[in-house]
Amino acid sequence: MSEVQKATVHNHTELPARPDLIRLIIGIFGIGSSGPLIALSAMPVPTLIFWRNLGGSLMTLPFALRHKLDRTGVKWAVLAGIVLAVHFVGFFLSMRMTSVTAGTAIVATQPIFAAFFVKLTGGHIPTKAWLGMLISFTGVVVVTGIDLQLDRRSFLGDLAALISGALAAAYMLIGSRAQQTLATTSYTTICYFVCAMTALPMALLSGYDIVGFALREWWILLGLIIGAQILGHTMFNMTLKRVSPAVVSMIVFFEVPVAAIVSLVFDIGKQPTLSIIPGVILILLGCILVVLRTRPERVMIEQ
Numbered sequence: 184m185s186e187v188q189k190a191t192v193h194n195h196t197e198l199p200a201r202p203d204l205i206r207l208i209i210g211i212f213g214i215g216s217s218g219p220l221i222a223l224s225a226m227p228v229p230t231l232i233f234w235r236n237l238g239g240s241l242m243t244l245p246f247a248l249r250h251k252l253d254r255t256g257v258k259w260a261v262l263a264g265i266v267l268a269v270h271f272v273g274f275f276l277s278m279r280m281t282s283v284t285a286g287t288a289i290v291a292t293q294p295i296f297a298a299f300f301v302k303l304t305g306g307h308i309p310t311k312a313w314l315g316m317l318i319s320f321t322g323v324v325v326v327t328g329i330d331l332q333l334d335r336r337s338f339l340g341d342l343a344a345l346i347s348g349a350l351a352a353a354y355m356l357i358g359s360r361a362q363q364t365l366a367t368t369s370y371t372t373i374c375y376f377v378c379a380m381t382a383l384p385m386a387l388l389s390g391y392d393i394v395g396f397a398l399r400e401w402w403i404l405l406g407l408i409i410g411a412q413i414l415g416h417t418m419f420n421m422t423l424k425r426v427s428p429a430v431v432s433m434i435v436f437f438e439v440p441v442a443a444i445v446s447l448v449f450d451i452g453k454q455p456t457l458s459i460i461p462g463v464i465l466i467l468l469g470c471i472l473v474v475l476r477t478r479p480e481r482v483m484i485e486q
Contacts, residue, residue: 213415215441264377280340319469
């Protein structure tokens, strides 16, 4: 491994410095607003994904124009955009079909899937990390089992959230790879634009409207662009140049209580039953154990 590569790995294994910690805290509240706003919106899912990401891309474009592009980085950014689009489909559907609390908790299993991806590429996963996966998986089974007893729609929403969590892990790892040679603003501009262009044909082929919505829907969309996309996703992406994806994934866990509190206070979307709370706690505890017991440098090396 070259000295440059060693430096990159070393930087990614450090805990966040104060500027990145501030960005991550802002990001928590940004993405925490996502689930409730999606549940509140009546726009078709592909349409909402299209406008949200197009808006995000246009907001970061002026800053991206200051930087040069790298062909390899662009390829990774394009792939990240496609993965992000499919992730959003699963996440948006889960917010409409199940409770915000259950959906965001299951999506928070993304570091579990990240560990699996590392293992598939030859990385080492410590025994205690596998224990964490088992605990989280038990939590998912508890939540989905209870939702299945309640109604089939909630159960399908939970499955959509689980798939979305796997795609979120892939998106974060690919994004970290892309930003090895691209500035964050260049990466986000390309990634969000590709995501929007992937969602657009989904909307058109499904016969959904692209325009013609009530003013209320456009205000909700603006909240998603500024909150979830810019203050959420973009803030997290900015830290991936210096902070391990494993550490960022652990910080994302705090999206669950933020989203739950917002949805409860404003009575947004389907409200969870108290019976899923033990399952949510198991999911979060298991994910924390995975992150703490999986070496961040392994994640970076195997990318």
